[in-house]
Amino acid sequence: MKRSERIVAMTHHFKENPRTLTSLPYFVETFQAAKSSISEDIDIIDHMFRNLGIGKLETTAGAAGGVRYIPDFSLDNSKSFISQLIEVLEDPARILPGGYIYMSDVLGDLNWVRTIGKIFASSFKDQEIDYIVTVATKGIPLAYAVGEMLNVPVVIIRRDPKVTEGSTVSINYVSGSSKKIQTMVLAKRSIPEGSNVVIIDDFMKAGGTIQGMISLMKEFNATVQGIGVLAEAEDEDEERRINDYISLLKVQEVDERLQRIKIVPGNLFL
């Protein structure tokens, strides 16, 4: 096999298995190539991944060593992506009665969703994380996009218990904006004790839902290592219950009468 052919196969392998350690002998055997050739291939791929701003290959020496792809998404790429996203979301046609913004099409589009996942994953890439946690429904695609990049599984909190979840742990909490009592339910076996989790959601207003997820994680003795929301509403009353989170967008204004939306980059870019 020629170098260029090996490089196709190895680039594919790294992209399919982010953050997964692959031993050099695996490549040597698979491609029937000398270890020195494989090392050169890895250098070329690492160099290009860095050039493309999509991360790097990390090599660890020793018997248990190998190479793994650590995806990244550069701050420049993130900024230009968020500007595009803001342009799309500020379209007045998105204004819904009550001053909400229609975003389901964006959350259904893999190109937007996967890039949002890459930005979150880059922010959390140095933390030890076992699970990405979200609550049904709109945050689910974002949680999977982050999980894909960090190579960790996703756990979905539900609003209602379901027979296919087995025994569950549930909590009740008061929603920050509507002041209604809400329920969250999670299968007992979904998260082992002592896990490290990152919470992902699409939108944060007063922060009640996020606070609910934090409480539920306490029931599982899980440590919340990070919180990421796609968009936050401007917190005029300074009543927000959550302080330590990252947001990609901040919705400053939705004016139904003037048909105007004003969105700025979130606190990740401050």
Next chain:
Amino acid sequence: MKRSERIVAMTHHFKENPRTLTSLPYFVETFQAAKSSISEDIDIIDHMFRNLGIGKLETTAGAAGGVRYIPDFSLDNSKSFISQLIEVLEDPARILPGGYIYMSDVLGDLNWVRTIGKIFASSFKDQEIDYIVTVATKGIPLAYAVGEMLNVPVVIIRRDPKVTEGSTVSINYVSGSSKKIQTMVLAKRSIPEGSNVVIIDDFMKAGGTIQGMISLMKEFNATVQGIGVLAEAEDEDEERRINDYISLLKVQEVDERLQRIKIVPGNLFL
């Protein structure tokens, strides 16, 4: 830039943009390389993608021409994957009261989910599809995995209306197994008239939910081009309402007393 470096960047590009046409001049300009060199690069990548069983590059000539990556997942790969999945799912520890199988961990694991998506996408790869449609909650990750490979957006039907969806279309239907009246809701602006859709769900028993989704699609004047379910229950009473679908798994038996699960490959492999 050397060939091997270009090949890293191009392999990355094709994997990030499945089924998307890229013109040769784009590559010529990006890499400052001769058109003949780019053509050779494309041949090498195409050859290796085929060898790896992950699809092919499709080249179209002419002014509006270019090259696109059509992902595929070979039948051999699919079969061996499904065998592994069956082994994992037949673990008696998964049996839940009522004869259900706990599958949330599998549906939360990106490695399983993405491969399931590839198998479905391979089955539907020759159809014209505009949207992947699923109903909350468990089918969502599968729908996104299919959407990613087919490069089409995902639309999520909800069980309850939500203010952030704007005006909606809803239907009521009778669930096949529980005989209860259920509701499905979808934002009016989510699917344009005349769209072609594929329905994806995690599980089908009597088929009532799928039938509900088909009815809802009629309200949108959408054509259902295909239906894919991860697992179907054996249809002992031959009461199933849906005939034309593909399944990856068939659950033949869940015996709580004997602590035994029996699963076989679904109708895709018949």
